[in-house]
Every structure is written in C-alpha cells, then in structure tokens.
Amino acid sequence: MSTPSVLTTLPAHGVGSRGDLPLPFTALVVAAGAALLISFVAIAFLWREPRLHESDGVLLPGWLAGILDSRWLRLVAQVLAVALTLWTLLALVFGPDSARNLVPHVVYVWLWVGLAFASMVLGPVWRVINPLRLLHTGVLRIARVSPDLALLPYRWGLWPAALGLGAFTWVELVAEENTSLGFLRVLIASFFAISLLGAAVFGRTWFEHADPFEAWSRLLGLLAPLGRRDDGRWVLRTPLHGVNTLRGQRGLVATVAVMLGSTAYDGFSANLGWATFVQSSPLPSSLLRTTTLIGFFGLVALTLWLASAVSVRLAGQPLRQSVPFVSDMAPSLIPIAGGYVIAHYWSLWVYQGQEAWRLLSDPLGTGADWLGTADLVPAAALIEPTLVATIQAVSIVIGHLLGVLAAHERAITVLPHRAAVIGQVPLMVVMILYTLGGLTILFTP
Amino acid sequence: MRAFRPLPYAVTVLVLAGTLTGVAGCASSSGSTGTGQPVTTGTGTGAVKRLEVTITGTTVTPPPAQVEVPVGTTLELVVTSDHDDELHAHGFDDEATLEAGVPTTLRLTATEPGVYDVETHDPPLTLLSIAVR
Numbered sequence: 368m369s370t371p372s373v374l375t376t377l378p379a380h381g382v383g384s385r386g387d388l389p390l391p392f393t394a395l396v397v398a399a400g401a402a403l404l405i406s407f408v409a410i411a412f413l414w415r416e417p418r419l420h421e422s423d424g425v426l427l428p429g430w431l432a433g434i435l436d437s438r439w440l441r442l443v444a445q446v447l448a449v450a451l452t453l454w455t456l457l458a459l460v461f462g463p464d465s466a467r468n469l470v471p472h473v474v475y476v477w478l479w480v481g482l483a484f485a486s487m488v489l490g491p492v493w494r495v496i497n498p499l500r501l502l503h504t505g506v507l508r509i510a511r512v513s514p515d516l517a518l519l520p521y522r523w524g525l526w527p528a529a530l531g532l533g534a535f536t537w538v539e540l541v542a543e544e545n546t547s548l549g550f551l552r553v554l555i556a557s558f559f560a561i562s563l564l565g566a567a568v569f570g571r572t573w574f575e576h577a578d579p580f581e582a583w584s585r586l587l588g589l590l591a592p593l594g595r596r597d598d599g600r601w602v603l604r605t606p607l608h609g610v611n612t613l614r615g616q617r618g619l620v621a622t623v624a625v626m627l628g629s630t631a632y633d634g635f636s637a638n639l640g641w642a643t644f645v646q647s648s649p650l651p652s653s654l655l656r657t658t659t660l661i662g663f664f665g666l667v668a669l670t671l672w673l674a675s676a677v678s679v680r681l682a683g684q685p686l687r688q689s690v691p692f693v694s695d696m697a698p699s700l701i702p703i704a705g706g707y708v709i710a711h712y713w714s715l716w717v718y719q720g721q722e723a724w725r726l727l728s729d730p731l732g733t734g735a736d737w738l739g740t741a742d743l744v745p746a747a748a749l750i751e752p753t754l755v756a757t758i759q760a761v762s763i764v765i766g767h768l769l770g771v772l773a774a775h776e777r778a779i780t781v782l783p784h785r786a787a788v789i790g791q792v793p794l795m796v797v798m799i800l801y802t803l804g805g806l807t808i809l810f811t812p
Numbered sequence: 813m814r815a816f817r818p819l820p821y822a823v824t825v826l827v828l829a830g831t832l833t834g835v836a837g838c839a840s841s842s843g844s845t846g847t848g849q850p851v852t853t854g855t856g857t858g859a860v861k862r863l864e865v866t867i868t869g870t871t872v873t874p875p876p877a878q879v880e881v882p883v884g885t886t887l888e889l890v891v892t893s894d895h896d897d898e899l900h901a902h903g904f905d906d907e908a909t910l911e912a913g914v915p916t917t918l919r920l921t922a923t924e925p926g927v928y929d930v931e932t933h934d935p936p937l938t939l940l941s942i943a944v945r
Binding site: 385388389543637643646647652714750751 | 871941
C-alpha cells in the first residue's frame with residue numbers, strides 16, 4: 368500500500384531524482400563515427416606550423432569591453448554572490464534537515480554544475496565572485512594590511528586543487544549522507560576553515576592555485592568564447608585559443624584526471640549493472656565505490672602518461688621527457704572534460720537548477736515564500752529526450768574535436784618537427800578511447 | 813594575417829552538421845529494449861504495467877533492469893521483502909513501508925520523460941529503474 372508522505376530522504380546520488388534516458392544506439396554510432404573521422408582527418412590534413420597565437424581574436428566593441436571591465440558589473444556580481452552565500456548559510460544553520468532544504472541544491476547544482484556552465488560561457492568567473500576571496504580581501508583591507516600578505520611561499524601548483532576536487536566529487540558521488548544537514552555543515556565548515564587558513568598562510572595565491580572551485584572555473588573557463596588577448600583587451604576567440612594559453616604546471620595532470628574521471632564515474636555509476644554488482648557484493652559498497660572512483664582518476668592519469676611515454680619514444684627522446692610532455696599535453700584534455708560535463712549535467716542544470724529557486728524562497732522550511740518562487744514548476748522544454756540526446760552526442764563530439772586540435776597544436780609546438788605528426792598519434796588513440804568510453808557510458812542503461 | 817585555410821573548417825562543419833542531423837533524426841525513433849518480466853495489460857497512454865519484485869537479503873529477483881514505459885502509463889509495482897524496509901520511487905516522490913513477507917504495491921504514473929530509480933533504504937538496494945519515454 369502506498370502512503371503519500373513528506374519525503375524525509377533524498378537520493379543517495381547528489382540531488383537529481385531524475386536521470387537521462389540512455390543515448391539511442393544510432394546516436395552512439397553516428398557520434399563515434401564522427402569522432403573517428405575527425406581524428407583521421409586531423410592526422411592527414413591539419414596545419415604543420417603552430418598557428419594559435421595569444422594575439423588572435425575578434426576585438427569586442429569598446430562599449431561592451433567597458434561594461435565587462437566596469438567596477439559596477441563586478442560589484443553587482445559580488446553582492447549577489449555574497450547574498451546567495453549568506454542566504455545558503457542561513458538555511459545551513461537554521462533550515463530544516465529535509466528535502467525542503469536548499470543547501471544541497473545550491474552546493475551540488477548551482478555551485479558545482481552551474482559554475483561549470485557559467486565558466487564555459489563567460490570565462491573564469493569564480494575568481495571574481497568567490498565569497499571566500501572577498502572575505503579574505505575585506506579582512507586585510509579592514510586591518511590595513513597589504514593584499515599580498517603571505518607568511519610562506521606557495522609552491523604546490525594545482526595539487527591542493529586536485530585533492531580538493533577529488534574530495535568534493537567523492538562527497539558528491541560516493542558519500543552516503545551527502546544531503547543531510549549535519550554532513551553539509553561539517554563539509555562547508557571544513558572547506559571555509561581550510562580555505563581561510565590557506566589564505567592566511569600563503570596569501571591570495573591560495574585562491575589562485577589551491578582553491579578547487581577556482582581551478583574548476585578557471586580550467587573550464589578556458590573554453591569560453593570570451594577572453595583577453597595578450598595585450599589585455601577583450602576578444603571573442605575559439606576555445607582552442609583559451610586552452611592553448613595554459614602551460615603545463617604542477618598538479619595539472621592530476622586536476623585534469625579528476626575532472627575527467629569524476630564525470631565518467633558519475634555516468635558509469637548510474638549503470639544498473641554496476642549497481643547490481645555493488646549491492647550483491649560481500650564487500651562494503653562505500654569501499655567499492657571509493658576504490659572505483661579513485662580507479663577512474665588513476666586510469667585517466669595512467670593512460671595519459673602511457674600515451675606521452677610512447678610519444679616521446681616515437682620522437683626519439685629519452686623516456687624521462689614523458690613527464691614534462693604529459694604536463695604539456697594535459698590542457699588538450701580540458702575540451703573533452705568540458706564535453707563530458709555538458710553531456711552528463713545538462714539536464715541536471717537546466718531542470719534541477721530551476722528546482723533550486725523553489726527551495727530558495729523558503730530557507731527556513733517554515734512554508735514561507737520570500738522570493739515569490741515557491742510555486743515555480745520547472746519547465747521541461749530543455750530536457751525533451753531528443754534534444755538531450757542530441758546535446759549529449761554533439762557536446763562529446765565537439766569536445767573530442769577540440770581536444771584533438773588542441774593536442775595537435777601543442778604537439779607541433781613542443782615536439783621536434785619530423786616527429787610531431789607521429790608523436791601525437793598515441794594521445795589521439797587515448798582521446799578516441801575516452802570519447803568512445805564516454806559515449807558507451809551514456810548509452811548503457 | 814596568415815592565409816585562410818578553409819579545409820579544416822569545412823571538414824569540421826560537415827562532420828558536426830552530419831552528427832547533428834544524424835542524432836536528431838534518429839534519437840526519437842530508436843531505443844534499447846527493456847528487460848524484466850512485465851505483464852502489460854493494454855498499451856499506450858493510460859495503460860497499466862504490473863511488475864513483481866522479491867528481495868531476499870541483498871538479492872533482488874528479477875535482477876535490477878531498466879523497465880521501459882511510455883508517458884502516461886501506470887506502473888504497478890508489487891514488492892515483497894524478507895525484512896522490514898522503506899521503498900522509495902525517485903522522481904515519483906513516492907514512498908512506502910515494507911513489512912517482512914507482506915507484498916506492498918506502489919502505483920506509479922509516469923508523467924515526465926527520464927530515468928527514475930526505485931530503491932530500498934535498509935540496506936540501500938536499487939530494485940529497478942523506470943525509463944519513461
């Protein structure tokens with residue numbers, strides 16, 4: 368007998384109670400064929416001399432650049448971000464511990480997925496509106512201390528960001544009580560504490576390099592059509608130009624591996640066969656899930672390094688060269704990660720993202736409607752199945768295309784001339800595997 | 813300015829256009845087939861589909877599978893567990909209490925396309941997923 372009841376429980380998996388239909392077989396075949404075709408055409412016909420320059424791009428008209436640079440625009444965005452943060456903290460401290468609390472939606476949908484989409488359109492927006500960065504700047508200003516105050520030099524590159532992203536994706540995809548209020552309080556309090564401590568010791572460099580959300584926003588923001596060319600002026604440019612500005616740095620390979628591996632694991636773990644295996648295994652399910660998530664990170668890093676090792680050997684260089692080379696090539700996986708993000712999170716963002724407005728109107732769970740959005744019914748036009756399947760297949764194929772082109776440009780830049788074409792084949796093989804893997808994950812029910 | 817090389821752009825545009833039309837054209841017409849042993853009474857909108865699931869410890873019979881239903885179908889899910897538990901149909905926002913050995917029926921009407929999991933909580937098990945088209 369079914370009893371209609373107020374839900375006290377939420378899905379173990381983040382906040383989405385609705386998944387996408389499996390990708391139709393035809394879409395799988397067409398997209399896979401397109402990815403293969405693109406790869407072979409690229410090998411045969413692409414440019415032979417580096418051709419992406421940081422001075423490229425179509426200049427934006429002066430008035431538009433003026434708006435983008437204006438202090439007012441930044442101020443408005445910062446005020447909104449701070450207001451939303453305080454609103455969320457209010458619900459975190461005083462809100463109900465039930466599905467009516469807005470915190471899980473703000474954290475897992477707006478912050479994580481929304482930030483990814485916003486960054487892919489507008490660029491690295493989080494560094495402008497990061498409320499913790501604003502808090503840090505504000506405190507230093509009030510104390511009349513230089514904004515560059517740092518006690519110790521910072522030297523770990525993106526490694527802390529990679530660890531932070533890995534931990535956050537574990538929380539989102541594996542942790543069982545990840546929508547309960549007690550869990551979220553500990554999570555958010557620890558993040559605030561670590562960030563402010565890091566900023567206090569290492570100065571604002573901490574946000575620049577070690578903050579996981581700034582790294583997430585900055586790396587995906589490279590794909591944005593909006594950017595600054597080398598003289599600092601605003602231009603419209605291709606995602607390739609953004610990706611090409613990123614140089615290898617410490618922890619970049621790990622960060623990219625986490626970005627790609629976590630999204631792939633998210634799709635993979637929605638697979639019924641996997642769920643059946645986990646629940647019928649005698650091993651604890653959290654152990655299996657955690658190991659598999661880390662395995663996905665490791666698989667991306669390992670395949671990338673293997674491809675680089677083969678490349679440098681083909682180019683006749685010593686094997687130790689594969690370490691700088693893998694770091695050089697890692698940026699070209701960012702378009703693939705972006706394609707995965709769009710394919711996996713499109714419907715969560717455009718549908719569940721609207722749901723957040725409903726919850727936002729009642730932060731204390733008292734039945735209030737402070738924003739007038741309590742009765743909002745999410746529009747389903749953007750999650751129409753054919754549209755979703757098309758967006759998924761096309762974003763994965765475009766991600767693959769951009770990844771191949773970015774890798775090509777980088778290979779002819781860093782490899783000796785005669786070895787550049789053959790040297791990029793191993794990485795292309797890896798990219799084909801990622802793309803076919805990503806499509807298969809979307810196709811499997 | 814460098815010379816404009818049209819070939820890569822042309823190939824790219826062609827491939828993407830091909831993908832777009834190929835996917836959009838076929839996405840609505842094909843689909844994977846669901847498993848499980850549903851007993852369908854009637855077809856199309858307003859139809860009722862009945863499914864029986866048994867839980868023994870952590871074993872789900874029939875094994876978890878994706879059940880396909882058209883929008884508008886009502887799914888009658890009869891669940892019998894060997895222990896007390898909570899039954900939860902995601903997306904349908906429907907819950908029921910399972911008593912050991914007593915068959916419990918959940919009637920779920922599919923309104924929005926998508927995939928929805930039906931789960932129990934103690935231990936957490938996925939019983940099946942419902943693909944609404």
